[in-house]
Amino acid sequence: MYKDKIEEIKKELQEVFKNINNLNELENIKVEYMGKNGKISLLNQMIKDIPNEEKREFGILVNELRSLFSEEYDTAKNNFEEQELNQKLASEKIDITLPGRKIKRGSLHPMTRITEEFEDIFVSMGYTVYEGPEIESDENCFQKLNLPKGHPARDAQDSFYLDGEYENYLLRSQTSTAQVRAMEECTAKGPLRIVCPGKVYRRDEDATHSHQFMQIEGLVIDENISMADLKGTLELFCKKILGEKTNVRFRPSYFPFTEPSVEVDVSCFKCNGKGCSLCKQTGWIEVLGAGMVHPNVLEMSGYDSKKYQGFAFGTGMDRFAMFKYGIPDIRTIYGNDIRFLKQFDRKDEE
Amino acid sequence: MKLSRKFVSDYIDLDKDLDINKIAADMTNIGNEYESAGPLINCTNLVVGEVLECVMHPDSDHLHVCKVNVGNEVLNIVCGAPNVRVGLKVIVALPGAKLPGGEIKKGLIRGVESNGMLCSKAELGLDNKFLEDKDRDGIHELPLDTEVGIDAIKALGLDDEVIDFELTSNRGDLLSILGMAYELGAIYKKKVKDIDLSHQENNEDINKEFKVEIQTSSCPLFLAKKVKNVVIKESPEFIKNRLIASGIRPINNVVDISNYVMLETGQPLHYYDAKSLGDTLIVRNALDNEELTTLDGIKRCLSSEDIVISSPKEAVGLAGVMGGLSTEVEEDTKDIIIESAIFDNVKIRKTSKKVLRSEASNRFEKGLDPKRTYMAIERSCHLLEKYADATVVGGMVTYDKLNVQDKVINITCDKINKILGITILEKDVISILESLGFTVKKNKDSLEVTVPSRRIDISIEEDLVEEVGRIYGMDNIKGKLPILEVVLGKYNHTKREIRHKMAEFGLNETYSYTLIPKEEVHKFTTDNFESILVADPMSEDRNTLRYSLLYSLKEIYLYNKARNQSDISIFEMAKGFYKEDNEYKETLKLAVLMSGNYYLDIHKKKVDFYTIKGILEELFNYLGFEGRYEVKVDNNIPKEFHPGQSASIILQNELVGVIGKLHPNVVKDDVYALEINLDKVLSIHSKKMSYKDIPKFPGMEKDMAFVVKKDVSCGDIITYIKKNGGKLLTDVELFDIYEGPNVKDDEKSLAFHLTFQEQNRTLTEEEVMEVFNNLIKNIESKFNAILRDK
Structure with missing residues (x-):
């Protein structure tokens, strides 16, 4: 009797679950069967009419029915919930090709970038960045660099003397002057390892010269420093800044503050030394001036030139910026066209 | 310095096969850079021809049709030159010849076959200064005895090659053929040949008829000789051609010889017409405002800084720079006084900077070898006797206060190796130094090196190290890294971080010029200061060192606006300059200028005061100044700022800057700016960063x-x-x-x-x-x- 009833409900449930369409209907079904007066709940009322020896079996069958219902219910519920979520997600679909919200990105000027690159290489080799003033005395800018008044090599640097200060005070025409300051300030008159980046000024203006430009000067003083050390250092530096394939060539030259002096050429990075318009078909580009610090320069700043030697090198950083970024005219660098500035707004290749 | 291969070959043997570009490259490797190298005449396929027939072109009133014998054939050539005629020996450009004006091809000229071109000198590409009218107006007429069919450039004697050197300022000795010969000798291991100074002298004595008075300390060496009865005429071809190759215009044999000797020895000379000069020559400082008409006909006003050569009456030459017009050697000159002297190089440099740079002044400025001063005057006599039929008067007026002694430097091979970082043997050091004309004596533990007098640039051991190094090859030095104590490299992090922070805020960094117009220097500030001007500005808009950076940023704004770029947010970190208590001061500053849209999103936002204030706050908070600064309206707002939208920036009770909108009188648009004194800001330290307990209880x-x-x-x-x-x-x-x-x-x-x-x-x-x-x-x-x- 009760077995038939249970079997009947079981069959009924199979149909019922098949026809449910949404969560609402499912909840109604739950009430209809499992509610206080639900069809399954009401089965319990039959217990009083069931003989004692069958009560246990009855219990088992009813529980099985409940479990069956729960299983079906949970499965259906999960399905409907998932369906609903999928619908919601589908309705939330956006156009991912629209541009992202802009976070305004500024830029660092190419000269800052080059300066930092130079500084980082040398700082990693134990150099300290030393910056001197831009207004300098003739003494620091020339005389203490072995360029006395009337020296013909002064012609190469047509300087901006300050009003009423001819051959006395000027806008520095070279960063070598910072060398002098660093040597004078070094009270121990001992080892020194510095780079001095900064602005310099000369009376000159065309596509490759600006009356204001930037140089960097390097100076190492120690016992037992040689031209070979200078060459090794510059080779390392040039490879770092211009690429590992770069070759470095030393050519004898003349600077009053170094002896011996050399011009430093690098293999042309445009044609890899084959010859092109940039290197005027020579395969080489002149990039640095360097040499062993002249004993007079050491002595004038209080160093014992018998005990210490040093090497020094200097270069125009604007030229490196022009090479590195392919800027044809130095005036562009100082023109500050916003369309130029904005081009330097990201990380460069390593 | 233009080096003629033929000229230098008088003193050093160069292999015929040695390419001129190779010579130039070899010279570069020992420190003598060059600008260009190549043949003097850049033409091909030019031969000597003889005009056999010359008839008028049937279709032209000025063209001629010629039959020209070029040795192996007779060519039909149409020629437009008015001087073409039968019997002339001419320069023929054969078909295929390359001239500076283009390539010569066979063709028809008004219906008549023309198989080449008869050339003028101008068509060979010689610089204008070497050409006379006849060289441009008609074809060149070679001597009638010139062999037909040979290379025409050779027939002209212009088959030379030239290297144009850009020499360093210490090597005045290389402004001479002899100096160059030593350099080439060191490269190619060749000996420099002697210069011929031989000449006859008559039995008169110049000292009896002519005297020199030196009244200035700026002339330590002065020599004078006299030659008589010169015949002024054209120089021989080789002298003319060598001068041309060296870039100097031939004039007449006498003038040319003075230049020729200067080129050979590096010693500039001056020849005076003895009759116009009189019997006394004085060297003295010029008087202030003294006037002198120089050879070029220009009246020069002198000062006591200049040195003049003078007669008892008046100045007759500007020493070391240019002779005077009144004693010039002219067509009818018979007797000549030759001057060979040394003047103070610094003074010559000053005068020539003021008056003009000449071949002579260029050499005087760099300093001269006194031995060459003697050599040059003797060489002059040799050449004047030979090519100007001169009779050399006996004796020489000599004023020599130099008392030059040989420079001797002791050096060890170890020292050379230590400085260069190489291992070179002593015998190689000796061989290099000797090849450059040094004398080397081997002592027990050092080398005693005597410096040749021409090398006035050499005075210390390091100079010798360089000599050895450059011939050894600076590039043969193997690079190595120095062995140094390990130390930490350092740089100013804060300055760098500020730059990066500003870029992160969306600002574009600028680099502008320090020099601005004088009228602008006191703007954008209320500070009282003395501004700094440059003595010799390149232009009036760049004559003063800026104090504030804001003028420059405003100019950048206007520049960009004129190019339709109006969203400008820029910053710059640079120095401002002023003078205080007679001292020059510089202050590091940071300036920002913003206008137009700042957030370039679809929701554009116009920059306003609070945008730029936000930048300031973000920067100062980042620097750890939170709670230690304020912006406040006070009496320090510059008049270039909007009175109602600007404020002073106060950091720890100190005025460090200004922020606000620019006054419409300065820019009409809505432009905001700030400037802070970074030196002051960087002197204030960030607060130490330290952990605070995270609250455990709800707030x-x-x-x-x-x-x-x-x-x-x-x-x-x-x-x-x-x-x-x-x-x-x-x-x-x-x-x-x-x-x-x-x-x-x-x-x-x-x-x-x-x-x-x-x-x-x-x-x-x-x-x-x-x-x-x-x-x-x-x-x-x-x-x-x-x-x-x-």
Whole structure:
């Protein structure tokens, strides 16, 4: 009797679950069967009419029915919930090709970038960045660099003397002057390892010269420093800044503050030394001036030139910026066209 | 310095096969850079021809049709030159010849076959200064005895090659063929040949008829000789051609010889017409405002800084720079006084900078070898005797206060190796030095090196090291890294971080010029300072060192605006300059200028005061200055700023800058700017970064909003809340500001968000409300504020 009833409900449930369409209907079904007066709940009322020896079996069958219902219910519920979520997600679909919200990105000027690159290489080799003033005395800018008044090599640097200060005070025409300051300030008159980046000024203006430009000067003083050390250092530096394939060539030259002096050429990075318009078909580009610090320069700043030697090198950083970024005219660098500035707004290749 | 291969070959044997470009490259490797190298005449396929027939072209009134024998054939050539005629020996450009003007091809000229071209000298590409009218107007007429069919450039004697050197300023000795010969000799291991100084002298004595008075200390060496009965005529071809190859225009044999000797020896000479000069020559400082007409016909006004050569009456030459017109050697000159002297190089440099740079002054400036001063005057006599039929008068007027002694330097091979970082053997050192003309004596533990007198640039051991190095090959030095104590490299991080921070804020960094117009220097500041001008500006808009960077940024704004770029947010870090108590000072500054749209999103936002103030706050908070600065209206707002939208920046009670909108008188657009004194800012240290316990108990947040009159400052209310919020209040911020409907025109609504917190317990509503309500009550009365509905 009760077995038939249970079997009947079981069959009924199979149909019922098949026809449910949404969560609402499912909840109604739950009430209809499992509610206080639900069809399954009401089965319990039959217990009083069931003989004692069958009560246990009855219990088992009813529980099985409940479990069956729960299983079906949970499965259906999960399905409907998932369906609903999928619908919601589908309705939330956006156009991912629209541009992202802009976070305004500024830029660092190419000269800052080059300066930092130079500084980082040398700082990693134990150099300290030393910056001197831009207004300098003739003494620091020339005389203490072995360029006395009337020296013909002064012609190469047509300087901006300050009003009423001819051959006395000027806008520095070279960063070598910072060398002098660093040597004078070094009270121990001992080892020194510095780079001095900064602005310099000369009376000159065309596509490759600006009356204001930037140089960097390097100076190492120690016992037992040689031209070979200078060459090794510059080779390392040039490879770092211009690429590992770069070759470095030393050519004898003349600077009053170094002896011996050399011009430093690098293999042309445009044609890899084959010859092109940039290197005027020579395969080489002149990039640095360097040499062993002249004993007079050491002595004038209080160093014992018998005990210490040093090497020094200097270069125009604007030229490196022009090479590195392919800027044809130095005036562009100082023109500050916003369309130029904005081009330097990201990380460069390593 | 243009080096003629033929000329230098008088003194050094160069292999015929040695390419001129190879010579130039070899010279570069020992430190003598060059600008160009190649043949003097850049033409091919030119031969000597003879005009056999010359008839008028049937279709032209000026063209001729010629039959020209070029040796192996007779060519039909149409020629337009007026001087073409039968019998001439001419330069023929054969078909295929390359000339500076283009390639010569066979063709028809008005219907007549023409198989080449008869050339003028001008067509060979010689510089204009070497050409006369006849060289441009007609074809060149070679001597009638010139062999037909040979290379025409050779027939002209112009088959030379030239290297144009750019020499370093210490190597004055290389402004001579002899100096160059030593360099080439060292490269190619060849000996330099002697110069021929031989000549006859008559039995007269110049000292009996001519005297020299040196009245200045700027002339330590002066030599004079006399030659008589010169015949002025054209120089021989080889002299003319060598001068041309060296870039000097031939004039006549006498003038050419003075230049020729200068080129050979590096010693400039001056030849005076003895008759015009008289019997006394004085060397003295010029008088202030003394006048002298130089050879070029220009009247020069001199000063006591200049040295002149003078007769007892008047100046006759500007020493070391240019001779005077009155004693010039002319067509009818018979007797000549030759001057060979050394003048103070610094003075010559000053005078020539003022008057003009000449071949002579260029050499004097760099310093001369006194032995060459003697050599040059003897060489002059040799050549004048040979090519100007001169009779050399006996004796020489000699004034020599130089008393030059040989320079001797002791050096060891170890020292050379130590400085260069190489291992070179002593015998190689000796061989290199000897090849350059040094004399080397081997002592027990050093080398005693005697410096040749021409090398005035050499005085210390290091100079010799360089000599050895450059011949050894600087590039043969193997690079190595120096062995040094390990130390930490350092740089100023803060300055760099500020730059990067500004870029992160969306600003573009600029680099502008230090020099600005004088009228602008006192703008954008209320500071009192003495400005600094440059003595010799390149232009009036760059004559003064800037004090503020804002003029430059404003100019950059205007520059970009003129190019339709109006969204400008830029910054620059650079120095400002001024003079104080006779000392030059420089201050590092940071300036920002913003205009147009800042957030370039689809929701564009125009820059306003609060945008740029936000930049300042972000920067200062980043630097750890939070709570230590304020912007405030005071008397320090420059007149270039908007009086109602600008403020001073105060950091720890010190004025460090200005911020605000630029005055419409300065720029019409809405442009905002700030400038701070970074030196002052960087002298203030960031607060140490340290951990604070994260609250374990919940805090409590309360909002309050007031309507106040517009002129009530929000900052004052915040400060008041912070001061009176008691220890429970940990934070207060403005979260809304409103003006518009529901608020009167002269009022605004401000809403604040307050956070209360206690470290070790949960707060009760009552204790917070007590503080909160008290604050409301007091703000209402103090700021005349009305609390809005909660």
